[in-house]
Amino acid sequence: MxxxxxxxxxxxxxxxxxxxxxxxxxxxxxxxxxxxxxxxxxxxxxxxxxxxxxxxxxxxxxxxxxxxxxxxxxxxxxxxxxxxxxxxxxxxxxxxxxxxxxxxxxxxxxxxxxxxxxxxxxxxxxxxxxxxxxxxxxxxxxxxCKKIGEYGLDLVKPGDGILTHCNAGQLATSKYGTATAPIYLGQERGYNFHVFADETRPLLQGARLTAYELQSSGVDVTLICDNMSAAVMRNGWINAVFVGCDRVAANGDVANKIGTSVVAAVAKRYNIPFYVCAPTSTIDRNTKTGDDIHIEQRPAEEVTEMWYKERLTPEGVKVFNPAFDVTDHELITAIVTEYGIARAPFAQSLQEIFEKSREMKNKNK
The missing domain is CATH 1.20.120.420 (translation initiation factor eif-2b, domain 1)
Incomplete structure (x- = not known):
């Protein structure tokens, strides 16, 4: 259909x-x-x-x-x-x-x-x-997602510039998204954010999906290539970075779409807060650190051929195509969950988040 x-x-x-x-x-x-x-x-x-x-x-x-x-x-x-x-x-x-x-x-x-x-x-x-x-x-x-949006909205102010990587929007969830939830709630309340969406190579989720859904929602969004994040940060256009994630280790290391760790490192250089929006379902307490996260390897064709009319690279060239990278917890300002905001030391604060989660669930039984 x-x-x-x-x-x-x-x-x-x-x-x-x-x-x-x-x-x-x-x-x-x-x-x-x-x-x-x-x-x-x-x-x-x-x-x-x-x-x-x-x-x-x-x-x-x-x-x-x-x-x-x-x-x-x-x-x-x-x-x-x-x-x-x-x-x-x-x-x-x-x-x-x-x-x-x-x-x-x-x-x-x-x-x-x-x-x-x-x-x-x-x-x-x-x-x-x-x-x-x-x-x-x-x-x-x-x-x-809505609760993450509420907590995330407290971390920014009207008119802020926000950078996001990959697609952690409504298309990645049932509604609101995770990293985009503060943006959508802000849009409803007249915050007038200026959002910069990384293209997110090689599968272009930022270009094809995030820019698309934000524009469709009336959000002021500008698409940039992945290697432009430092330029927009240096220009003073970014006040906060919001990203989603696929797995959070017990120590606060995070696996997210490839290129996320680069954004985090650049944000650290320019003293810009880097926030990970993570439902507690993505926090894996059985995974001690990011080194223990299995990183999916994707087909080479996603780099060499997909999205292009003709093959982009020479035949036979070697390709390394991990779907995700690990962002060290030391580069993360805070992890925003539906039960509150975790900050360093993450092993302790994430445990407190789970205790709050358990209390809330027992109360609602």
């Missing part, structure tokens, strides 16, 4: 009306074409995540949750042991699609936990509980 609505009017990830497929925007076609695709099989869901048709850590988590629910509906058995065995098989397959974004395994583990803790129920009721959990994951994502 192709449509001409404003891109912000679409849901990034949804169930179709009959709940037989996961509906996503094929983000590889943006901004030139807006096409909704329906994912029904495990292979289609896996491919959509791996090929970046759906991308951004929170959106990947939501897509995986909906996906495992759709696949669970198709498991034709009333025997719990057989059902659970097949569910875990499908879960592990989907989890292999992308290794760095922790939200993928986080969402799938939540879905498996629902199955495991309801083993006494009939399989039909377990499937209904999986549906409820998948919807809850999406609704929580919207709440989380």
């Amino acid at each position: 192709t449509d001409k609505k404003n891109i912000m009017e679409y849901e990034t990830v949804a169930l179709d009306d009959n709940e037989t497929s996961v509906v996503i925007i094929d983000q590889t076609l943006l901004p030139g074409r807006t096409q909704l695709i329906h994912l029904k099989t495990a292979e289609e869901i896996w491919d959509a995540i791996y090929l970046l048709k759906v991308r951004g850590a929170p959106a990947i988590g939501v897509a995986a949750a909906f996906g495992i629910y759709i696949l669970a509906k198709g498991i034709d058995t009333q025997d719990y042991a057989a059902f659970y065995k097949e569910l875990v098989k499908q879960k592990e397959y989907l989890n292999s699609s992308r290794p760095t974004a922790v939200n993928l395994s986080w969402a799938l583990n939540r879905m498996e936990e629902v199955c495991r803790t309801n083993e006494k129920l009939p399989v039909a009721l377990i499937k209904e509980k999986l549906r409820e959990e998948a919807i809850a994951i999406k609704e929580e994502d919207i709440w989380v």
Whole structure:
């Protein structure tokens, strides 16, 4: 399905009306074409995540949750042991699609936990509980992003210049985005931010997605190439940097789209605060430091051929194409979560964030 609505009017990830497929925007076609695709099989869901048709850590988590629910509906058995065995098989397959974004395994583990803790129920009721959990994951994502936006907005003032890298916007989440949430809330309240969006090579998520959705929302946005960040900072045009992330280590090191660490280092040079917007679901306390984060390696063709009419580089040239890099916690001013803002020492402040999270969840039970 192709449509001409404003891109912000679409849901990034949804169930179709009959709940037989996961509906996503094929983000590889943006901004030139807006096409909704329906994912029904495990292979289609896996491919959509791996090929970046759906991308951004929170959106990947939501897509995986909906996906495992759709696949669970198709498991034709009333025997719990057989059902659970097949569910875990499908879960592990989907989890292999992308290794760095922790939200993928986080969402799938939540879905498996629902199955495991309801083993006494009939399989039909377990499937209904999986549906409820998948919807809850999406609704929580919207709440989380808005809370991150509120906390992030307290870190800036009207008229500020903001730099962002990659796409941590609505297209990467269910709504608002993470790094863009303060921008969208500020836009609603007349803050009149001036946003600079890094192009974000080699997949150009900043150029194709962030610039597109910000412009579609009426935000004053200027696109720059990745190697221009120092120039705009030196000119005094940037008051803060907001980025998203795919995984936060226990010590505050962060894995985000390749090039993020360069922006952080340059921001440090010009004394500009560097803020990471991270739902607590992206914080992996089992990962001690950034050195322990597995960095996904992407196909060479993304550098040599994609987005170009003709091949850009000579045949046979070697290519190093990591999808992410690690930003050292010493370069990070603060990590903005839905439960507050963590600052150095991050091992302590992130632990306090989790304690607050646990208290809030227990209070709401």
